[in-house]
Amino acid sequence: MSTQVPMTVKGAEALREELNELKTVVRPRIVADIASAREHGDLKENAEYHAAREQQGFCEGRIQEIEAKLSNVQIIDVTKMPNTGKVIFGTTVTIVNCDTDDETTYHIVGEDEADIKKGKISIGSPIARGLIGKSLDDVVTITTPAGNVEFEIIEVQYI
Structure with a gap:
């Protein structure tokens, strides 16, 4: 059973904006960075590739965290x-x-x-x-x- 997360109207709005930014701007940029790094060849010693994959992990984690909070939000106005x-x-x-x-x-x-x-x-x-x-x-x-x-x-x- 999940607990309600109290939030003000402005706080919920800010989270939705961050979620939108992550999904529409940050995520596509990271995917492009990974594709670009793959073109450099050997992935074992490719620092750019590993950095982009790490960024992707942080981005996806934050997206899941925000979506979870918004699904349990109790907006108090x-x-x-x-x-x-x-x-x-x-x-x-x-x-x-x-x-x-x-x-x-x-x-x-x-x-x-x-x-x-x-x-x-x-x-x-x-x-x-x-x-x-x-x-x-x-x-x-x-x-x-x-x-x-x-x-x-x-x-x-x-x-």
Whole structure:
């Protein structure tokens, strides 16, 4: 039994674009590279051939991985939900550190979409797990490498 993979609309779109790119651009290029390398003769000592075959293996593996994720995807579009102030998958949350008054905004997304530099954190991250289910103005304690830190949720956006 397969488990559902939660994903935002943008995350699913990005995966579909990557899949299309792999199938229509990368795969044909690798096939052409293999054909070209075969023309050079002896395959045992043909580095270009072996490199192209290795690329082909990575490409096919990534195609299978994306197709598997897309077949089990559960797209969650928070823009179509009423904003109740509750932190759920797909929301954008602004929190403030109760000790330092540092303000941070995170978008809670699926594992494939996470990019801390863009403020996107995985649903499985300690911060997201600590925020899920909480509401606007709640104070949450999140365990960090530096110890427990208290944050107050000051904004929850369904965007």
